[in-house]
Amino acid sequence: MMDSLLLAPLAAGIICHGVYNKLEPRQLLWHVALLVLVPLSMTPLLLPLFSNVIWAALAAWAVYLATLATSITIYRLSPFHPLAKYPGPLLCRISKIYFACVSFGGKQHIYYQQLHLRYGDIVRIGPNELSFCTPDAIAPMMGASGMPKAAFWDGLFPLQKENRSLVGLRNPHDHARYRRIWSRGFTAEGIKSYKPLIERRVDQLVENLTQRAGQTVDLAQWFNWFAYDVMNDLAFGSGTELMQNEDAGGLWHLMESAKPTALLIGHLPWLAEYYIHIPAVAKSFTSFAYFALERVRQRYTEGTARRDLFYHLMDEAGLEETPPSLDQVANDGELAIVAGSDTVSPTLSNLFWLLLCNPIAYARLEDEIDAAKISVGDVAAQAQLPYLNAAINETMRLFPALLSGSTRAPLVGGDGHWIGPHFLPDGTTANVHTYTLQRDKRNFSPLPEKFLPERWLSREQQDLLEPSIFGDRTQVVHNTTAFVPFSYGPADCIGKRLAVQEMRMTVIAIMQRLKFCFADGFDQGSWEAEMCNYFVLTMGRLPVIVTRRV
Numbered sequence: 001m002m003d004s005l006l007l008a009p010l011a012a013g014i015i016c017h018g019v020y021n022k023l024e025p026r027q028l029l030w031h032v033a034l035l036v037l038v039p040l041s042m043t044p045l046l047l048p049l050f051s052n053v054i055w056a057a058l059a060a061w062a063v064y065l066a067t068l069a070t071s072i073t074i075y076r077l078s079p080f081h082p083l084a085k086y087p088g089p090l091l092c093r094i095s096k097i098y099f100a101c102v103s104f105g106g107k108q109h110i111y112y113q114q115l116h117l118r119y120g121d122i123v124r125i126g127p128n129e130l131s132f133c134t135p136d137a138i139a140p141m142m143g144a145s146g147m148p149k150a151a152f153w154d155g156l157f158p159l160q161k162e163n164r165s166l167v168g169l170r171n172p173h174d175h176a177r178y179r180r181i182w183s184r185g186f187t188a189e190g191i192k193s194y195k196p197l198i199e200r201r202v203d204q205l206v207e208n209l210t211q212r213a214g215q216t217v218d219l220a221q222w223f224n225w226f227a228y229d230v231m232n233d234l235a236f237g238s239g240t241e242l243m244q245n246e247d248a249g250g251l252w253h254l255m256e257s258a259k260p261t262a263l264l265i266g267h268l269p270w271l272a273e274y275y276i277h278i279p280a281v282a283k284s285f286t287s288f289a290y291f292a293l294e295r296v297r298q299r300y301t302e303g304t305a306r307r308d309l310f311y312h313l314m315d316e317a318g319l320e321e322t323p324p325s326l327d328q329v330a331n332d333g334e335l336a337i338v339a340g341s342d343t344v345s346p347t348l349s350n351l352f353w354l355l356l357c358n359p360i361a362y363a364r365l366e367d368e369i370d371a372a373k374i375s376v377g378d379v380a381a382q383a384q385l386p387y388l389n390a391a392i393n394e395t396m397r398l399f400p401a402l403l404s405g406s407t408r409a410p411l412v413g414g415d416g417h418w419i420g421p422h423f424l425p426d427g428t429t430a431n432v433h434t435y436t437l438q439r440d441k442r443n444f445s446p447l448p449e450k451f452l453p454e455r456w457l458s459r460e461q462q463d464l465l466e467p468s469i470f471g472d473r474t475q476v477v478h479n480t481t482a483f484v485p486f487s488y489g490p491a492d493c494i495g496k497r498l499a500v501q502e503m504r505m506t507v508i509a510i511m512q513r514l515k516f517c518f519a520d521g522f523d524q525g526s527w528e529a530e531m532c533n534y535f536v537l538t539m540g541r542l543p544v545i546v547t548r549r550v
C-alpha cells in the first residue's frame with residue numbers, strides 16, 4: 001500500500017526531469033511550479049500514510065525531489081546522454097555546479113589544463129559542456145561558419161534583458177548587425193584618432209612613475225588605473241581620474257569585487273534570475289551599470305569635439321535608421337571599459353613581471369627600444385620592432401588576458417553543430433581552452449612553459465640569440481594557428497589592434513625613461529599564485545623599485 005501511494009510523486013519526479021530536459025525553463029515561476037507546487041499538490045495522496053498533513057507534504061516533496069535528482073544523475077551518466085562518449089570527471093558529468101565551485105577559487109585555467117592532460121583533447125567539463133584544446137577545433141567552433149555565443153553571457157548580463165552589450169549578443173544576426181556599428185570605431189582611421197588620447201595618458205603614467213623614482217610602487221595597480229582612465233576617455237570622451245586620485249572613489253575596487261560572482265553565474269546562468277534579487281550581491285553589478293549610464297548621460301549632454309568611441313556607438317554620424325538608445329550605449333560603454341582595461345592592464349603587468357624574471361629578455365628589449373629612438377606617437381615605426389612584438393606575443397601566449405577564452409553553443413532551437421567529426425546537439429556549450437592550447441608542446445616547442453620571445457623571431461635571429469635552444473630544428477614547433485589570445489572569427493576581439501597599439505606605446509614610453517627591479521623581499525612566484533581567473537583576470541601586487549634612466 002505504501003509503495004503504491006509513493007508511486008505518484010515518484011512518477012511526477014521523472015516527468016519533471018523530462019520537462020526540464022526539454023524546455024530548460026529559467027524563470028523563477030517555472031521553478032516554483034515544478035519544484036514546489038507540483039510535489040505539494042500530491043500531499044492529499046500521501047495523507048493515509050502519515051499522522052498529519054505536514055509530514056505528508058514533506059514526504060511527497062522529498063520523494064519527488066529525490067526521484068528528480070536520481071533521474072537526472074542516471075541520465076547524465078548513462079550511455080544515452082549525447083555527450084556520453086566524452087571523458088571527464090564524474091562530478092563534472094553530473095552537474096556544472098562542481099566546475100563552477102572550482103572556478104570560484106580563481107584557478108579554473110589550471111584545472112582545465114589538468115583535465116586535458118588527464119582525459120585528452122576533448123573533456124566533458126559539465127553535463128552538457130565540452131572543452132577542446134586543439135587548433136583544429138578553432139575555426140569550426142568560432143569561425144565564419146561557427147557557433148554563436150553560449151549561455152554564459154545570459155548569466156553574466158542578467159540586468160541586460162534589453163539592449164544587451166555586443167559581447168553578450170547570442171543571436172548571430174543581432175550580433176553581426178551591432179558589430180557593424182562597433183567596427184566603425186575600430187577602423188584604421190578610428191584607431192589613429194585615439195592616438196593623442198592614449199599618448200596623453202601614457203605621459204601621465206610615466207610622469208607619475210618618474211615622480212616616484214627611488215620608491216617602491218605597485219606597478220600592477222598603476223597599469224590598472226592607467227588602462228581604466230584610457231578606456232573611460234575612449235568610451236565617454238572624458239572620464240575618470242584614477243591615476244590622479246589613486247582610485248579614491250573605489251571604482252576599480254567596485255569592478256574587481258564583482259568578478260568572482262560574475263564567473264560563478266556565468267557557469268550557472270540559471271542562477272542569474274535569483275541572485276539579481278539579492279541586494280548585497282547585486283550591488284556591485286548595479287553600481288557599475290549606474291555609473292556607466294551616468295557617464296553616458298553626461299557625455300550625451302555635454303558632447304565633445306572628438307570622435308571617440310562614443311561617437312560611433314551613439315551613431316552621432318546618423319548612419320543607422322534607428323540610432324541606439326542611451327541604455328544600449330551605456331551597456332556598450334560599460335563593456336568597452338571592462339573589455340579594454342581588464343585585458344590591457346594584466347597583459348602589461350604580466351609582460352613586466354616576465355621581463356623582470358628574465359633579465360636577458362629585459363636587456364634585449366631595452367636595447368632594441370634604445371636603438372630605435374622612436375617617439376611614443378610613432379605607432380607605425382613601433383609596429384616594426386621585432387623584439388617588442390615578440391615579447392608582447394609571448395606574454396599573451398603564456399597569459400592570454402582571457403585565460404580560458406570564450407564559449408560558444410549551437411544556435412538555440414537549431415539542429416546542432418559539427419566540430420569536425422564531433423556533433424554538438426542544441427543545448428551543448430563548448431570552448432577551445434586558450435591557456436592549455438597555447439602552452440601545449442605540440443603547438444609551441446621547445447620549452448612551451450618558458451617566456452621565450454625569441455620563438456617569435458626569424459630563424460636567423462634565433463640562431464644568433466639562442467643557438468642552444470633553437471639549434472635542433474627538429475624540436476622547434478611554432479604553430480601560430482594555435483595562438484588566439486584575441487579569440488577568432490566574427491566575434492573575436494574588436495579592440496585587438498587598438499590594444500596592441502596601446503601596449504606598444506606604453507612599453508616604449510616606460511622603457512625609454514625608467515628602469516624597474518623587483519622590490520626587496522618580493523617573492524616572484526607569488527605573482528602567478530595570486531593571479532586569479534574570473535573570466536577576466538584579477539592580479540596581485542607587483543612591487544617594483546623605480547629608477548630614472550635619463
Ligand code: HEM
Binds near residue numbers: 396490
Ligand atoms: C590585451 C588586450 C585584449 C585582449 C587579449 C582581448 C581579448 C578578447 C577576447 C578573447 C574576446 C572574446 C571574443 C569571443 O567571444 O570570442 C574579446 C572580445 C571583445 N573585446 Fe577584447 N581584448 C583586449 C583588448 C580590448 C580592447 C582594448 C577593447 C576596446 C574596447 C576590446 C573590446 C572587445 C569587445 C567589444 C569584445 C566583444 C566582441 C564581440 O563580441 O564581437 N578588447 N576580447
